[in-house]
Amino acid sequence: MAYHFRSAAEADIPAVAKIFDAARAFLKEQGIEQWQGAMHPSVETERTDISVQTAYVLEDDSSHIVAAVSIVPGEDPFYSKLEGAWLSDGPYATIHRVAVSKDVRGQGISKILLLRCITRARELGVRSVRIDTHPDNKIMQAAIRGAGFTECGRLRVYDNTTRLGYELVFKDIDSPPSVDL
Numbered sequence: 001m002a003y004h005f006r007s008a009a010e011a012d013i014p015a016v017a018k019i020f021d022a023a024r025a026f027l028k029e030q031g032i033e034q035w036q037g038a039m040h041p042s043v044e045t046e047r048t049d050i051s052v053q054t055a056y057v058l059e060d061d062s063s064h065i066v067a068a069v070s071i072v073p074g075e076d077p078f079y080s081k082l083e084g085a086w087l088s089d090g091p092y093a094t095i096h097r098v099a100v101s102k103d104v105r106g107q108g109i110s111k112i113l114l115l116r117c118i119t120r121a122r123e124l125g126v127r128s129v130r131i132d133t134h135p136d137n138k139i140m141q142a143a144i145r146g147a148g149f150t151e152c153g154r155l156r157v158y159d160n161t162t163r164l165g166y167e168l169v170f171k172d173i174d175s176p177p178s179v180d181l
Contacts, residue, residue, distance in 0.1 A: 008055035084153015
């Protein structure tokens with residue numbers, strides 16, 4: 001199956017909200033505190049990401065949205081206090097709000113999405129890309145490592161919870177990791 005990665009539009013919000021809601025429920029079922037409580041990510045978050053052109057979706061060949069993500073170029077204030085060491089000084093882009101539809105869970109979509117994010121971050125002209133996830137989110141940790149990222153340490157995010165921080169520096173690879181897309 002072929003996948004198309006594109007900027008998200010206002011019309012995509014209902015589909016993306018459904019994916020976020022299912023992802024939030026899945027994390028809760030797994031006993032993972034990530035995305036619980038404050039309804040993050042929310043429809044308002046997605047609307048803001050769309051307005052500043054950082055929201056993206058991955059569609060299957062039937063134009064069904066199967067995943068959503070945000071790629072934010074520039075400094076992330078939460079990443080400035082890493083307990084550990086980043087691999088580069090930047091400039092970097094940060095991947096946030098990775099969510100895959102429950103309909104395609106377990107089919108490698110997270111890796112495909114992350115590889116598309118890496119390609120887009122390169123197009124933005126940054127030196128590296130960073131991402132974080134909850135220490136209990138083993139599925140996402142595996143996807144992040146599978147896309148070529150290196151764990152760099154721990155950080156605290158908006159709700160003062162701990163996350164594992166990862167980075168992939170473009171000079172360290174000749175080309176983005178590949179997968180049969």
